Amino acid sequence: MDFRFTEDQLTLAETVRDYLAGTHGPEVLRRLDAEGNRDPAIWQGLADMGLTGLLVPEEHGGLGLGLLDAALIASECGRAALAEPLVDTAFVAVPWLLAKGQTGDLAAIARGEKTVPLNHPVNPWVTDGAGDALESVDPLRNLAASSGDGVSGPDDKLLNLGALMSAAQLIGLAEAMLAQAGEYAKVRTQFGQPIGGFQAIKHQLATCAVAIEFAKPVVWRAAQALEDGLAGGPVHVSHAKLAATDAAILTAETAIQVHGAMGYTYEVDLHFWMKRAWALAGAWGDRAFHYSRVDDAVIGGALPIGPEHTFA
Known part of the structure; x- marks a missing residue:
């Protein structure tokens, strides 16, 4: 295979x-x-x-x-x-x-x-909707109060698609933030050398890279599981949302530290990616929501685990 x-x-x-x-x-x-x-x-x-x-x-x-x-x-x-x-x-x-x-x-x-505006009960807003405008942590997202327009309803299929594509975006966001942090570490100097030469910085960035690489196949598997209509697809989506969110938030925090905390400021480009990661982390189900889905499936026995079930 x-x-x-x-x-x-x-x-x-x-x-x-x-x-x-x-x-x-x-x-x-x-x-x-x-x-x-x-x-x-x-x-x-x-x-x-x-x-x-x-x-x-x-x-x-x-x-x-x-x-x-x-x-x-x-x-x-x-x-x-x-x-x-x-x-x-x-x-x-x-x-x-x-x-x-x-x-x-x-x-x-x-x-x-x-x-097409997207409206689902798990989100307290509609993307690009026609209702009253809401403020987002991400200045480039257009959110509105729920007004029933666009694709609407408590549909699990819609929830899973939204969570999957949020996870996929979080992977790209994390990679972009890691690249920005790496580039900054090459030019920012302390004690006469680039800070990227210090082991503490190397280890932090390496930890982010590992988290991203581990999250990628989880997201791709979730996409294929939904495409194939597998019964475990929703759980794979929740796993993907968790892994991608954790990788993106870790990378955002690390990138801010590498930038000497200046990543929070408007003058540094990083803040656009950081704010999008924050926004998507809570979109289409937050960490608690998706953790509960995975926990219910594994502990409840709906998702058999073990090597004999991996490729079933």
């Missing part, structure tokens, strides 16, 4: 990474923060790449790819701290609409002509 990504999957992810690096850097994040969070040109660029139709079936004008492909791209969206609601609309709403047989809006979504 080959668990590696295909060449096509890796090429797509790399293409998206390169595109976002060139069109959505820190200077763009600062402009969006100052001017209103959204840029139609950025959204059109995502649509032109086919990302808005990534999961839309070909007969509705999309690419017809799967959740694992979407999770890979969601990770790249996290790496760039993407402000536009691509993940919510294209990677969460689309598969939920498909599962419900609601295909009327798919062609418009694929063309980038329609975004």
